[in-house]
Amino acid sequence: MAKLKELSKKQDILSSGHRLCAGCGASIAVRQILSACDDPVVVACATGCLEVATTIYPYTSWRSSFIHNAFENSAATISGVEAMYQSLKKQGKIDKEMKFIAFGGDGGTYDIGLQSLSGALERGHDFVYVCYDNEAYMNTGIQRSSATPRGVWTTTTPCGEVIPGKTQYRKDLTAIIVAHKIPYVAQASIWRWNDLIDKAHKAFYTKGPAFLNVLSPCPRGWRFPSEDTVNMSKLSVQTNFWPLYEVENGKWKLNYKSKERKPVTEWMKPQGRYKDALRPENKQLVEEIQKDIDDNWERLLMLCGEK
Amino acid sequence: MTTNKKGWKEIPKGGLILEAGNSVKYQTGSWRSLRPVRDEDKCTHCLICWVYCPDSSIIVKDGKIKEIDYDHCKGCGICAAECPTNAITMKNESEFRSEQNAKG
Amino acid sequence: MSKNTVAITGNDATAYAIKQINPDVMAAYPITPQTALVQKFSEYVADGLVNTEFVTVESEHSAMSACVGAAAAGGRVMTATAANGLALMFEIVYIAASSKLPIVMPVVNRALSGPINIHCDHSDTMAARDAGWIQIYSESAQEAYDNTIQSIRIAENMKVRLPVMVMYDGFITSHGIEMVDFLDDNVVHDFVGDYQPNHPLLDINKPLTYGPLDLYDYYFEHKRQQAEDIKNSKPIILDVAKEFKKISGREYGLFESYQLEDAETGIVVLSSTAGTAKTVVDELREEGRKIGLLKPRVFRPFPYHEIAKALSHLKAVAILDRADSFGAFGGPLFTEIRSAMLEYGKIPENINIIYGLGGRDINQKDISGIYEQLDEIVKSGKVKERIQYLGVRE
Numbered sequence: 001m002a003k004l005k006e007l008s009k010k011q012d013i014l015s016s017g018h019r020l021c022a023g024c025g026a027s028i029a030v031r032q033i034l035s036a037c038d039d040p041v042v043v044a045c046a047t048g049c050l051e052v053a054t055t056i057y058p059y060t061s062w063r064s065s066f067i068h069n070a071f072e073n074s075a076a077t078i079s080g081v082e083a084m085y086q087s088l089k090k091q092g093k094i095d096k097e098m099k100f101i102a103f104g105g106d107g108g109t110y111d112i113g114l115q116s117l118s119g120a121l122e123r124g125h126d127f128v129y130v131c132y133d134n135e136a137y138m139n140t141g142i143q144r145s146s147a148t149p150r151g152v153w154t155t156t157t158p159c160g161e162v163i164p165g166k167t168q169y170r171k172d173l174t175a176i177i178v179a180h181k182i183p184y185v186a187q188a189s190i191w192r193w194n195d196l197i198d199k200a201h202k203a204f205y206t207k208g209p210a211f212l213n214v215l216s217p218c219p220r221g222w223r224f225p226s227e228d229t230v231n232m233s234k235l236s237v238q239t240n241f242w243p244l245y246e247v248e249n250g251k252w253k254l255n256y257k258s259k260e261r262k263p264v265t266e267w268m269k270p271q272g273r274y275k276d277a278l279r280p281e282n283k284q285l286v287e288e289i290q291k292d293i294d295d296n297w298e299r300l301l302m303l304c305g306e307k
Numbered sequence: 308m309t310t311n312k313k314g315w316k317e318i319p320k321g322g323l324i325l326e327a328g329n330s331v332k333y334q335t336g337s338w339r340s341l342r343p344v345r346d347e348d349k350c351t352h353c354l355i356c357w358v359y360c361p362d363s364s365i366i367v368k369d370g371k372i373k374e375i376d377y378d379h380c381k382g383c384g385i386c387a388a389e390c391p392t393n394a395i396t397m398k399n400e401s402e403f404r405s406e407q408n409a410k411g
Numbered sequence: 412m413s414k415n416t417v418a419i420t421g422n423d424a425t426a427y428a429i430k431q432i433n434p435d436v437m438a439a440y441p442i443t444p445q446t447a448l449v450q451k452f453s454e455y456v457a458d459g460l461v462n463t464e465f466v467t468v469e470s471e472h473s474a475m476s477a478c479v480g481a482a483a484a485g486g487r488v489m490t491a492t493a494a495n496g497l498a499l500m501f502e503i504v505y506i507a508a509s510s511k512l513p514i515v516m517p518v519v520n521r522a523l524s525g526p527i528n529i530h531c532d533h534s535d536t537m538a539a540r541d542a543g544w545i546q547i548y549s550e551s552a553q554e555a556y557d558n559t560i561q562s563i564r565i566a567e568n569m570k571v572r573l574p575v576m577v578m579y580d581g582f583i584t585s586h587g588i589e590m591v592d593f594l595d596d597n598v599v600h601d602f603v604g605d606y607q608p609n610h611p612l613l614d615i616n617k618p619l620t621y622g623p624l625d626l627y628d629y630y631f632e633h634k635r636q637q638a639e640d641i642k643n644s645k646p647i648i649l650d651v652a653k654e655f656k657k658i659s660g661r662e663y664g665l666f667e668s669y670q671l672e673d674a675e676t677g678i679v680v681l682s683s684t685a686g687t688a689k690t691v692v693d694e695l696r697e698e699g700r701k702i703g704l705l706k707p708r709v710f711r712p713f714p715y716h717e718i719a720k721a722l723s724h725l726k727a728v729a730i731l732d733r734a735d736s737f738g739a740f741g742g743p744l745f746t747e748i749r750s751a752m753l754e755y756g757k758i759p760e761n762i763n764i765i766y767g768l769g770g771r772d773i774n775q776k777d778i779s780g781i782y783e784q785l786d787e788i789v790k791s792g793k794v795k796e797r798i799q800y801l802g803v804r805e
Contacts, residue, residue: 004354005370016363016379017330022338023383027361040615044480055324057629060620063328065612068622069479070502076473079466080438080480080488081612087435087464088486094613116476119469193358219383227384227397230359315632320572320640321511322633323610324620 003194007035011063013043018061019053023226025216025233026050026132028190030103033130033212036200040064041099044078046108047071049139050132072112075120075129078102082125099204100127106147107137110173121180121209128203128210131173134218142221146171149241150292151277151285154221159276164285169292177211178247184210186246186255190217191233195244195255202246215242223272232270239267240297245304254304261297264290331379335362339382341397343375349394356386356395415593421552421584424591425491425517425577426451428559430461431599432515435486435606438466438477442496443529444581445519449491471496475503475514482512483621485611487563489514493581494521494535501539507574508543509637510621511609513566514574516544517559520682520733521581522769530770531581533681533734536710537743543637545575545644546711548681550667552589555579557661558708560594563603564651571644572609580683582770598658641712648709665714667706668721670696674703676785677722679748680731681707684766684773691778702782713747719755722748727760727785733767741765741798760788766801777801 013034020027026049034041043066045051051068054061069077078100088094102120104113109131117129136154137143144154150169153159157166177185184206188196196214203210217232219225224232236242239262244255265286268274277285301307319325352372357365364380366373387395419427426448429437439449456465466481468474474490482488492500497518507514518536522528536546545565549555555577562575579585594602610619625633645665652663667685670692671677680688685706692704705721707714722728730749732742739746745763752758764781766773781801788794 004358008354008357008367008370012363014363015328015331016376017333017335018362019333019335020361022361022381023385024361028359028385031361031363032358042484042612052624054330055620055623057322057623057625058318058324059330059333060324060327060623061330062620063618065327065615065618066620067480067483067612068620068624069476069506073473073476073503076468076476077480079468079473080436080477080482081484082480083436083438083464083466083477084481084484084486084488085613087462088613090464091435091462096615098613098615115469116473119473122469123467190359225384227388229361229383229385230389312628313632315635315639318629318632318636320636321610322509322621322623322625324623325610325617327618327620 007197010035013041013062013064014054015061015063017059019056020049021220021226023219023229024049025134025190025218025229028229029130029132029196029214029216032190032193032196033200036197037099037204039097039099041101042067042081044069044074044081044102046074046104046113048105048108049134050103050105052139071108073116074102074104074108074113076116078127079120079123079125082127102127102129104129104131105138106131106133106135106145110146110171118180121177121182121211124208126208128212130212130214132214132216134216134221136221138218138221147173150289151274153273153276164282165276174213181250182209182211183207183249184246187213187242187244189215189233189237189242189244191230191237192244192256199246221273224270228270235262235267235270238262239264240293241267243297243300245300252303252305254300254306264293334378335381336378339380339400341382341384342377342400342403343380343382343384343386343395344398345372345375346394349392351392353391355389355391359385359389361385415595417591417593418588419552419591420447420586420588421555421579422447422519422586423451424552424556425559425579427593428556429489430455431596432487432489432560432563432603433461434463434489436464436466436481436488437490438468438474438481439490440468440471440474440492440496442471442493444521444585445491445493447585448517448519471499472503475500475507478514479503479507479510479512482514483510483612485608485613487606489516491517491519493519494523497535497539498523504539504542504544506622509633511572512574513572515559515562515566515577516574517555517577517579519581519585520578528769529581531583531733532768532770534768536576536578537734539576540711540743543573543641544711545573545641545648547575547577547709548707549577549579549584550682550685550706552579552584553591555584556591556593557655557659557663560599560602561651561655561663565644565648567606568647569607569609571640571647573641573644578682583683594659602655602658645712645714663708665709665717666721667708669704669706671703671705671721673701674725675701676727676782676789677703677705677725678729678731678778678781679705679707679722679744681733681744684731684733687773687775688778691775691782695779695782700782707744713751715747715751715754718748719751719757722752722759723755723757725759727788729762729764729781729785731764731766735765735768760794762788762794762796763798764801765798771802773802
């Protein structure tokens with residue numbers, strides 16, 4: 001609580017007046033993450049909800065310097081900014097401490113942006129990459145991404161007569177990032193703001209690349225009322241759908257363990273996008289989804305030395 | 308086509324926006340159909356509503372909730388849903404509209 | 412002015428220019444026939460001979476993306492590419508121009524796939540002619556070196572602030588060895604001067620936003636600005652050339668006129684083929700033929716008035732294109748010049764010769780054949796075929 005009082009003294013880097021939907025999880029994530037940065041920061045952002053809604057000409061919601069380039073290249077773009085900073089610093093033309101952060105949705109990170117992210121991580125630039133994962137290409141109208149969970153309705157995986165929504169499981173991007181052997185990787189949620197802000201601080205102040213994957217519930221695309229955003233984030237953690245963990249220099253650490261994990265149906269029931277999956281005839285599908293979550297959780301426990 | 312907008316000779320080159328954070332001029336408060344109302348007596352100034360507001364519309368001064376920024380609050384209801392003491396209730400915006408219209 | 416003449420490839424000469432320019436950041440990806448340039452530059456980096464932060468990106472799309480980030484951050488940025496590399500970064504090439512970032516990029520002209528072909532033609536940079544970059548073509552390794560240095564001053568001029576691509580022919584110029592006069596390091600250093608940032612992201616006192624979303628109420632205005640800015644770069648290109656002459660003794664303009672003033676027929680051709688053609692002009696002039704050559708240097712902004720004027724006295728002209736525009740009436744240089752001549756009001760008889768695609772060679776015999784054809788056209792007053800393909804097997 002004391003922490004919140006301290007943080008509330010700083011001016012938000014993301015100002016009000018942006019046109020993200022009421023109750024948008026992404027803006028909550030951005031506010032919490034940037035509150036952890038104590039130095040001037042340059043923000044790069046991929047095309048998507050966050051970028052589009054915060055920079056409709058002639059308005060910008062960014063109080064720091066901000067660059068949007070294209071959809072698949074926020075990591076490459078911030079690599080260039082950071083490289084220029086390093087170059088000018090080495091030449092003695094800049095002496096201020098500055099931080100660099102790139103935001104991308106799951107579209108711009110898991111899919112079209114995966115290459116440029118991988119390249120930036122591999123080269124070891126000193127920056128933070130945050131994926132605000134709302135589990136579909138939301139800005140263009142809720143189309144599926146590789147982050148969309150199995151069984152979910154999207155506009156490109158509608159629940160039809162023959163095909164029942166998205167057939168593939170989500171890609172485990174966080175694990176792919178861990179395989180890049182960067183100093184800091186973490187999965188976080190907006191519900192446990194304390195955990196997220198601590199992780200963001202670690203990410204900013206770890207030398208080299210850092211990656212945060214933050215589940216960003218989307219009232220519009222997931223079909224739930226706007227006041228439930230934080231509650232959705234809570235359910236994602238309590239059902240083990242979205243485990244909270246970090247990997248610091250290759251060492252896995254679990255950050256939260258529910259006393260008793262809630263069944264995945266608790267996660268699915270409040271979301272209209274799972275309506276079809278919850279029909280009685282899809283009982284088998286739900287069982288498979290539950291098993292997938294449980295298997296992933298067991299594997300995570302082993303990696304974190306909890307078993 | 309509105310004629311208030313500047314022409315190509317007047318706007319900055321390169322598509323740049325030089326006034327950082329100027330979106331505060333854009334009043335998203337007009338989106339609301341529900342408005343959060345805070346009960347001063349119940350509020351413990353825990354600042355949970357502040358950390359969860361997507362629109363930076365909970366105004367905090369010296370570690371205490373000062374007010375809600377109704378120029379920008381979109382009425383999402385997260386603050387009311389998350390407040391640990393139920394100090395915030397969502398009320399119909401229409402109750403306040405006539406008051407606003409009166410104010411001009 | 413001390414001379415330092417070396418036998419060197421076009422790639423190495425250009426790499427040397429980049430070394431002397433000493434950009435703050437270079438983000439580049441190798442692609443044939445540009446590879447030797449980035450390899451050579453890597454050696455300079457590894458030996459600590461430059462201040463450049465060399466970002467070894469994982470694709471050309473990321474190369475231009477990182478260049479945009481670095482240039483917006485506020486420093487001198489360069490890269491280099493060819494053909495499909497340019498095609499891959501196409502989206503970002505437009506963004507570099509619309510964000511007014513003075514990036515300088517040598518492009519080693521190579522054919523666009525498919526089928527895949529690594530040899531010289533101009534299809535790659537011709538495809539990018541609408542992107543808003545200044546485009547300068549080089550005939551030789553010397554010109555590639557000189558144009559790269561001048562492009563820094565052109566791009567960074569406060570009245571311009573636009574990216575520039577500098578072309579030279581793949582394999583022919585990039586890998587062929589020619590004699591190049593290098594300027595001294597301090598001469599280049601003084602000529603390019605210190606980088607003056609304009610709206611840098613790294614200025615924490617003046618935060619700003621690059622790359623906003625324009626709805627239909629602002630995009631057109633931003634594009635109109637681009638059209639105006641590139642037009643206004645023409646006098647600056649000439650001013651920089653004048654200054655360059657003072658330090659090098661070499662003269663540059665919007666194009667080169669070779670024995671054109673009293674010619675009756677002429678050829679318009681870009682890049683290395685102009686070199687071959689000049690030899691033909693010399694030979695045929697010896698025989699008393701009144702022929703000449705025009706070699707465009709600046710393709711964007713297109714010097715329509717100046718070129719149309721220079722050609723206006725000719726009785727017949729052959730415009731050579733080392734690129735095609737499928738479905739158009741002729742290649743890119745042809746359509747530009749025809750339009751320019753119409754505007755100027757004097758239209759010599761003209762034909763389009765599309766040649767050399769995918770590295771198909773063109774030799775002196777081919778070129779004298781073109782002059783023969785022009786003589787025929789003048790004599791008969793008739794053009795048998797307006798658009799021709801030279802050197803392709805039927």
